[in-house]
Amino acid sequence: MEPPCMSIAKTVSFRFIFYSLLTGIGVFLVAHSRPEETRLFWSNSELWREPILAGVLCGFLSALLGVYILLNRIVFISLAISQGASFGIFLSYFVAGFFAISLAESPISFIAGLVVALLSAMLFAWLRRARRIPDESLIGFIYVAAAGLTILIGDRISEGHHNIDDLLFGNAVAVTPYELKVITGVTAAILLIHLVFRREFLYASADSEFMKIKGLNVKFWSIFLYFTLTLGITFNLKTLGSLPVFALMVVPPLISLKRAQGIREAFLVSLFLGILIPPLGYYLSFIYAFPTGSSVIAVSCLYTLFSFGETFLNRLFFARSRR
Amino acid sequence: MQNPILQLQDLVVGFPGRVLTSPLSLQLPVGARLGIIGGNGSGKTTLLKTLMGLQAPLEGSFRWKPGSAFGYVPQESHVDPLFPLSVDDLLKMGMLQGLSRFRKISKSNKRAGQAMLEEMEILHRQEALVRDLSGGERQRALIARAWISKPQILVMDEPFAALDHRFKEKLWEIFSSWQRDHELTLLIIDHDLNRIINQVDWLIVLGHRGTAIGPVETILQPETLSHAYGAPLHVHRENGQFQVHFL
Numbered sequence: 001m002e003p004p005c006m007s008i009a010k011t012v013s014f015r016f017i018f019y020s021l022l023t024g025i026g027v028f029l030v031a032h033s034r035p036e037e038t039r040l041f042w043s044n045s046e047l048w049r050e051p052i053l054a055g056v057l058c059g060f061l062s063a064l065l066g067v068y069i070l071l072n073r074i075v076f077i078s079l080a081i082s083q084g085a086s087f088g089i090f091l092s093y094f095v096a097g098f099f100a101i102s103l104a105e106s107p108i109s110f111i112a113g114l115v116v117a118l119l120s121a122m123l124f125a126w127l128r129r130a131r132r133i134p135d136e137s138l139i140g141f142i143y144v145a146a147a148g149l150t151i152l153i154g155d156r157i158s159e160g161h162h163n164i165d166d167l168l169f170g171n172a173v174a175v176t177p178y179e180l181k182v183i184t185g186v187t188a189a190i191l192l193i194h195l196v197f198r199r200e201f202l203y204a205s206a207d208s209e210f211m212k213i214k215g216l217n218v219k220f221w222s223i224f225l226y227f228t229l230t231l232g233i234t235f236n237l238k239t240l241g242s243l244p245v246f247a248l249m250v251v252p253p254l255i256s257l258k259r260a261q262g263i264r265e266a267f268l269v270s271l272f273l274g275i276l277i278p279p280l281g282y283y284l285s286f287i288y289a290f291p292t293g294s295s296v297i298a299v300s301c302l303y304t305l306f307s308f309g310e311t312f313l314n315r316l317f318f319a320r321s322r323r
Numbered sequence: 324m325q326n327p328i329l330q331l332q333d334l335v336v337g338f339p340g341r342v343l344t345s346p347l348s349l350q351l352p353v354g355a356r357l358g359i360i361g362g363n364g365s366g367k368t369t370l371l372k373t374l375m376g377l378q379a380p381l382e383g384s385f386r387w388k389p390g391s392a393f394g395y396v397p398q399e400s401h402v403d404p405l406f407p408l409s410v411d412d413l414l415k416m417g418m419l420q421g422l423s424r425f426r427k428i429s430k431s432n433k434r435a436g437q438a439m440l441e442e443m444e445i446l447h448r449q450e451a452l453v454r455d456l457s458g459g460e461r462q463r464a465l466i467a468r469a470w471i472s473k474p475q476i477l478v479m480d481e482p483f484a485a486l487d488h489r490f491k492e493k494l495w496e497i498f499s500s501w502q503r504d505h506e507l508t509l510l511i512i513d514h515d516l517n518r519i520i521n522q523v524d525w526l527i528v529l530g531h532r533g534t535a536i537g538p539v540e541t542i543l544q545p546e547t548l549s550h551a552y553g554a555p556l557h558v559h560r561e562n563g564q565f566q567v568h569f570l
Contacts, residue, residue: 071406194422203416206406210468213375213395213478214419260407261452 008262015269018310023276030287037287048282054175055278057187058236062248064194064273065232067267070224070253076247080139081117081233082242083146088116090153103171114234120146121230125223148306185233190228201225244293248274251300255307277303325538326388328508333383336373343369345534346383351525354502354508358519361529367512368398368480372399375478394469396479400461404454410464411449417468439467442497458485478510495522520565
């Protein structure tokens with residue numbers, strides 16, 4: 001006898017309502033315990049409007065890409081790609097210093113970071129096909145090689161440390177309208193690519209052997225998927241920094257996939273959580289004067305705890321509907 | 324033979340440093356049933372994967388009739404259980420080329436999928452996740468995925484492994500009807516020598532001592548089979564069915 005199962009629409013609605021309610025309760029309790037800070041928060045909306053919008057976009061994109069990352073069992077790839085980007089940024093400053101060129105206000109260092117991150121991801125996608133090498137060891141190699149080179153080069157850089165910090169760890173509270181436009185454009189482009197080619201990305205990941213026999217160019221679609229992952233990770237890195245992006249890539253898909261009864265549900269719930277977590281992180285960061293990135297990470301962990309409550313309620317609901 | 328669907332020319336398969344077959348040559352006609360039998364590790368799956376283009380041959384060559392499309396039923400599902408894919412999604416994988424990128428799945432595709440699942444007796448599991456299916460249901464879902472796009476060639480790696488006796492019998496009837504209606508060519512790996520020799524018309528035997536390849540009547544000579552298996556055996560007919568007994 002198979003277990004009774006709710007329709008996808010009901011399950012998704014239940015999960016949306018559950019996490020919205022918890023978020024609402026959390027905000028309400030914080031507002032009551034810190035009324036003065038809450039009043040200041042709302043009266044200074046111009047301070048956080050752009051950063052929070054950027055955080056929401058960052059969360060949305062991370063949650064979308066994170067589903068693929070979890071399904072492909074390559075959770076640490078985002079850290080390896082971030083490290084690749086770091087190496088690229090440091091390299092650009094090192095080369096600029098060698099030729100006595102200033103990179104302040106220049107997009108060159110970001111582009112260099114993006115290029116090296118892309119090369120790292122392509123290297124991973126290419127080597128991954130050689131089945132005898134475990135994914136974890138490849139990711140570990142890319143991470144340690146990029147980290148080692150970054151430290152070596154970083155030792156020889158005398159200028160631009162502030163800019164480098166901004167590029168690597170994000171400047172979550174200082175997002176300009178122009179940066180917001182760029183983040184919106186990148187998010188929209190990646191979302192569009194993933195909507196149009198959703199089946200190719202998904203099926204090539206789920207059963208590459210079968211899809212190859214069906215004539216799908218699995219290598220191309222894998223590399224294209226890693227390209228979008230790298231693009232998303234590198235831009236998000238600039239907004240929130242490495243660890244918060246890692247948290248947003250892991251936690252929403254993790255919670256979503258834990259109970260997902262279909263691929264559509266997996267994406268919908270993950271995206272919803274990706275939108276929900278960053279604003280709460282920013283809000284708590286403002287009220288309690290926490291560092292923003294750490295606050296986003298803490299909220300992500302809190303939602304993971306909530307997911308156990310969701311599981312419990314779900315079981316309760318199932319038990320009742322069975323009676 | 325005019326326009327064979329598959330030609331093997333001294334094909335040797337295996338891995339670098341490990342040859343699994345002696346040279347295989349064959350011209351397989353359209354609509355044939357080719358059975359591949361042999362012990363564990365004899366190279367059956369490697370031969371199929373080579374013919375599917377998933378790995379390179381060690382020596383020789385093979386050629387499929389140009390424009391041939393394949394359906395493939397693996398030994399076991401390669402769909403990662405982490406993926407929350409339903410049986411419906413599995414069918415969409417099988418008919419990817421025929422799906423619209425922007426519109427919902429067409430009514431005709433939906434009907435074809437339902438008919439396919441009904442034939443496999445798993446229509447009631449259409450919405451179920453692949454990871455929640457029983458071994459037999461999963462096997463039937465994989466056959467449905469392979470056949471949904473009506474390919475000219477259906478390649479199956481031990482498709483009967485998880486099926487009950489009744490459905491095994493039914494599956495041969497289903498294959499016969501597909502072959503009758505669509506000129507389908509079948510390539511099947513099976514461990515059960517006495518079952519497969521009565522169901523196919525061409526045979527590749529990958530034995531411990533050698534390889535035998537050709538029409539079933541030729542292969543079923545005791546000396547040919549004995550040579551391939553490296554063991555004395557006896558072939559006889561019982562109620563119109565071939566039976567092989569190792570002595």
